[in-house]
Structure formats: C-alpha cells, structure tokens
Amino acid sequence: MTYAVNIALLLLLVLTAASATFLVKELMSSVFILGSYSFFLALVWAWLGAVDVAFVEAVIGAGLATVLFLITLFDTAPKDSRLRRPPPPLAGVLGLPLLGILLLFAANDLSPFGDPASPPNIHISPMYLQNSYADTLTPNVVTSVLMDYRGFDTLIETVVIFTAGIACALLLREARS
Amino acid sequence: MKRIHDSLIVQTMSRLLIPLAQLFALYVLFFGQYGPGGGFVAGVIWTTSMILTFLVFGLKSPQGRLVEKVLHGDGVGLIIFVGVGGLCLIGGGEFLNYANLEIPGLDAPARRYMGILLGQIGVAVDVAVTGISIVLSLAYHDIEQEYHV
Known part of the structure; x- marks a missing residue:
C-alpha cells in the first residue's frame, strides 16, 4: 500500500518537474528544475532495478548537465535568458495527447514488467x-x-x-x- | 564562474568533499564487477569532482593546474581500451577476446576478469577527460580573462 503510494508520488514529482521545466519563464530556474527532474528520474530507475542507469542519470543529468547549462547561461545576456513563450500551436495541443494515447495503447502489447x-x-x-x-x-x-x-x-x-x-x-x- | 569563489565555507567544504568524491569514483570503478557501477560512472564522478575543483579554486591554484593538465590526456583512455584489445590479438585470439590476454599464471576466467578491469579503467579515463574537456571548452572565455588579468 505504502509502496504503491510512494511510487505514484514519485511519478507525480517526475511529471511535475518535467512540465515545470517548460512552463517557467526564467531559463535559470528551468535549468535547476531540469536537474531535480533528472534526480527524481534517477529514483524511478532505481525503483525499476536499473541501479547502473540510476547512477548515470543522477551524476550526468542532475550534476554534469546542470553545470554545463549554467556555464552556458553565465555567458548570455539577461535578455536572452528570459523567455517569451508563444502559445503552443493547435496541432501540438491536439496531436501530442493523441500520440500519447496511441503509445499507451501500443504499450499494452509489451510483456509485463519482470515477467x-x-x-x-x-x-x-x-x-x-x-x-x-x-x-x-x-x-x-x-x-x-x-x-x-x-x-x-x-x-x-x-x-x-x-x-x-x-x-x-x-x-x-x-x-x- | 566569473571569478574564484571567495567564501571560506565553500572552500573548506570543497576541500573535504572533492577527495571523498574521487575516492568514491575509484570505489565505483573497482567495485563495478561486484555491484552497480563501472568505468562510465566512475569517470563521470571523477569529472564532477574536477569541475568542482576548478569552479571553486580557479585554474590558477595548484589544484586547478592539475585539472588543466588532465586535458593533455585526451585519448589515453581509448588507447588503453583498444590496447587491451590489441594485446588479445598479440596473444593469438580475436580482438577484445580477453581470454588470450597473455598474463602468466592466470587461467582464462581470471584473464577475462583482468581484461574487464583494464577496459573499465580505459573507459573511465576517456569519460573523465572528455567531460572536463567539454566543460573547459565552454568556460574558455573566462579562463582566458583569468590568465590575462
């Protein structure tokens, strides 16, 4: 019971971090949220039993990539690191959920985890x-x-x-x- | 990044944490045959420790100069890995068939064990040098300023 709740919470954190990365206006905040997203994803990998992948995700995604993005951001002017996000195109708003549903449908044919x-x-x-x-x-x-x-x-x-x-x-x- | 970090807390903590990270990288490298880990992760952890070094102490400090020296090792890791494969060729087998690694006094499984270990060291060196090379290339303008001032 607790286990299932934990996993659901973890997946929720991953989804939240992923969507926040795209919604935040400031690039600097975006970089840090991306780092936390990688860290949550590393926990998900560890839960799936892929400890090696979790290792790499934690070190590269949360550590190295964040540093690379930050060093790049330090060299940009403040006006470049603030984003004006135009509203997403209609094709994306309608098409991407459709694609997601299609992928979930296809995932039914995969063999169950740990079978x-x-x-x-x-x-x-x-x-x-x-x-x-x-x-x-x-x-x-x-x-x-x-x-x-x-x-x-x-x-x-x-x-x-x-x-x-x-x-x-x-x-x-x-x-x- | 723009200048060397002057906070005493950060410097002291880095002095404490960088050797720990490097020790952990070595542990991951040599423990990779018994548990999770291996050459790739070890190299990346070593890279992060070196990045922390040059972010906190700058490239002019003794530790920073050591980080800069690492750049000259570009390709050494690949040579180690390919060289182990080549030694297998010399030993009379296929490329990367570690059983033909001519180490006296070892049977085939132990030779494979040694081959895996040497190959992992090669991967770790390659990844570490590549990582620090990319970061130093990105931060190169700052480095140049630091040298010319």
Whole structure:
C-alpha cells in the first residue's frame, strides 16, 4: 500500500518537474528544475532495478548537465535568458495527447514488467546469467555483458564519447587564436 | 564562474568533499564487477569532482593546474581500451577476446576478469577527460580573462 503510494508520488514529482521545466519563464530556474527532474528520474530507475542507469542519470543529468547549462547561461545576456513563450500551436495541443494515447495503447502489447517468460528473458539472458561467473569471475552480470560479451559495443561507445569531446573542443576553443 | 569563489565555507567544504568524491569514483570503478557501477560512472564522478575543483579554486591554484593538465590526456583512455584489445590479438585470439590476454599464471576466467578491469579503467579515463574537456571548452572565455588579468 505504502509502496504503491510512494511510487505514484514519485511519478507525480517526475511529471511535475518535467512540465515545470517548460512552463517557467526564467531559463535559470528551468535549468535547476531540469536537474531535480533528472534526480527524481534517477529514483524511478532505481525503483525499476536499473541501479547502473540510476547512477548515470543522477551524476550526468542532475550534476554534469546542470553545470554545463549554467556555464552556458553565465555567458548570455539577461535578455536572452528570459523567455517569451508563444502559445503552443493547435496541432501540438491536439496531436501530442493523441500520440500519447496511441503509445499507451501500443504499450499494452509489451510483456509485463519482470515477467520471467517474456521473450527477452528466455532468449539469451539465461545464457549470460548461467555462464557469467564461470567465464569471467565477475558476479555483476551487467558488467560482464557490457565489457566482455558485448565488448565491441562499449568500445564504439567510448570512441563516440571521445569524438564528441574532440568536436566540442574544435568548435568552442576557436576563439583562443 | 566569473571569478574564484571567495567564501571560506565553500572552500573548506570543497576541500573535504572533492577527495571523498574521487575516492568514491575509484570505489565505483573497482567495485563495478561486484555491484552497480563501472568505468562510465566512475569517470563521470571523477569529472564532477574536477569541475568542482576548478569552479571553486580557479585554474590558477595548484589544484586547478592539475585539472588543466588532465586535458593533455585526451585519448589515453581509448588507447588503453583498444590496447587491451590489441594485446588479445598479440596473444593469438580475436580482438577484445580477453581470454588470450597473455598474463602468466592466470587461467582464462581470471584473464577475462583482468581484461574487464583494464577496459573499465580505459573507459573511465576517456569519460573523465572528455567531460572536463567539454566543460573547459565552454568556460574558455573566462579562463582566458583569468590568465590575462
């Protein structure tokens, strides 16, 4: 009972923060509300059992992204950080709820959360779960899947991060010369 | 950001919290094979600690100079990760097949364990350097002013 109420409250907080981000007039407040939104979302990830994702969401979403936005905002004039929000177009007001209903309808076909007989859980996960410790001496199956069974994915991800850093440096540090 | 933070409370708390954050990052990195965490998260936590350093103490202070030095390590993490994969090639196996990592005295599972650990260190270094590089690029105008004044 308490558990269900907590989850409903948490989801309500996430929704409130998400909508407040778009309704606030001042960009600075928007950035801080976005940070709190990320933090609430991290709690939701932890509730779903994805502690790794919760970790990353809390550190990047609530920490790093907020700092990046703030540093950018410090370089803008006050007149740029106040927003005049025009009323949303009619197509958006009517279309987006329709799209949401359509997505909820489609979500009915997903297998229930935590169902042991769902296709992802019977296809390849048991192989990982059974062999992970014998193969790699790593009790955390997520790590062994990420770094060993799917090592190439992680390698290319690392290359992507490296490329992003190089691109940012090239674009933003041009003013130096 | 516009100037170094002069509040004593902030500076003292940062001196206390930055080493704690870095210690936690190392813990997450080396505990990633037993619990949640891993190279990516460890790198990001280390990045946030370095950002806090240069936001509070500025880039001229000894700690700040250390943060600036980190920029020279761009690409080192990727070299570590790819290098571990390449060592597997030299050991006679496929790329990134850690079982062929030629470490004497270890059997295949232990070699895979070492390979995962080294790869995670590579990811952590790469993410940390990239994060601090992006933040320093964004704040570059301020840094330039700080140097020229």
